[in-house]
Amino acid sequence: MASLTFDRVTFSYGPQTSPILGEVSFCLRKGELVGLFGRNGSGKSTLTHLAAGLLLPTTGRVEVAGIDTTARDPEIQRRVGLLFQDADRQIVGVTVEEDLAFGPENLGMEPGEMRARVPEVAGRLGLGEYLRRPVVELSGGMRQKLALGGVLIMDPDFLILDEPTSQLDPWARRDFWEILMEMRAERDLGILVVSPQAADAERLERAMVLHGGRLVYDGGEGGLWRHPAIGEWGIRLPESVRWRTGIGGQSRADDGSGGGRREDGGPGTAGLPAGWPGAPPGAPPGRVVG
């Protein structure tokens, strides 16, 4: 089965600079849905660029379906779709139709096939009626769907999604995941989601954690939440997981100090940081819904 593999990959931006990634090894198989966690600056974005062949390892190997990315084979761009956090970074067409056609055209897809694929993909993403619409007139959620369409039209084996829903409103976030799950089921896509939103955590089957450029966890999603070091890795336990599994004890919003809210449902003052009016001692309240 096709897979995307990292074999002891190290990466530095220059010979004199410290490595961003050190000895990272993992395998993403088709059909898998994996979350990649880690603090800002832990090397997650560098890893995504290496996976898509946009960067090449300093040492070690990255292979996509057996093709070494150092071969710079255009087949890698077809097989690995990379979706950035900011969709505007990868939208190049003036209209929706032009943008969807850009990738296939550049990889030499048959014009007949392309004419069929563009409306098909647009329709699946709910963009069918916007084919002639200038992309600047689309909302943020629609532009994110268009960027996903620009990736899916290449019929990839793997999707690398870098915080794909962080700039979407909650309605668009829900729509985006519905489409993604349908596409995954149909095409057996292997998907790596970087920094998944807390609310998306329960969709994952496997989780990986980068910490200081090293892969410190690669295993089941359930095992991640039980790992004693998740606090050190900067990972917040989602409320959905806390509810489902009972791991983690009390929420920080309900730390017993009365902070975060009043009995009548209004906001409380406990947990305010030092220096603010009415701030009693106590930890700051955290997130509520995961």
Place this chain on the structure above:
Amino acid sequence: MNLQLEGLVAGREGRAVVGPLTGAFPGPGLHLVVGRAGSGKTTLLMTLAGFLPALSGGARVGQEAWSAEGKVCLAFQNPETLFFLPTVGEEVTYALRARGQPSGEAEAAGGEWLSRWGLPAQTFWGRNPLTLSGGEKRRAALAACTVFRPPLVLLDEPLAGLDAEGQDSLLAVLAGLAAEALVIVVTHDVEAFLPHARGLLVVGGGAGEWFGDGRLFLAAALARPDLFPLPDWFRAAVAGLGRPPEEPPPWPTADALRSAATHRN
């Protein structure tokens, strides 16, 4: 201050985007403005900040028409991209010097303000702001925007792009700020702010919907999924409690739900 909107219609280039809105943002306290992309949330903030004229209606504080001049901080997404001075100290005192405050006073006030944002002056004053972590940069930028202590603080997606730690630190500081100022936050991260919120406005066509309490908002969103897409797990957990519809829903924490389930049994 209590900011009262009276039939306010906000828009751009003469075209209405949101409103007419009639309701109150009582202060001090933190209020959320929620809605789909394109529903006019940012346009509303810009109108309240005086950057855009109201198309009709208006706002008042007490009996006086609201005038934003000198009384508002409006921070758009990623305010740290506007850093332009070499040190955190210079950034945080810039607004005070621009208002003619003597250097010594500006530095004292700036240092005290930085500390309240979790950035002690002895550690951060001389640092280049571009070398701070993501969460520190965001707090330094917002400290610089608010150092002149405006009574109204308007924030557009303040948590965007921060990791969990950065978000938690900023949430704690904003809760503190809301104890002494009126803070209105446009956000898609409703859940993160909900425990701190004194009120919530859902925009998206016409008058919008105002909620004076987080639980009223939760109850409405549970009853009407089109109002706001609550997470599936919370919806399922509340349904599992078999709660009578007139009872306020438990807060969306696993512990609150467990506690509600325990009391029921």
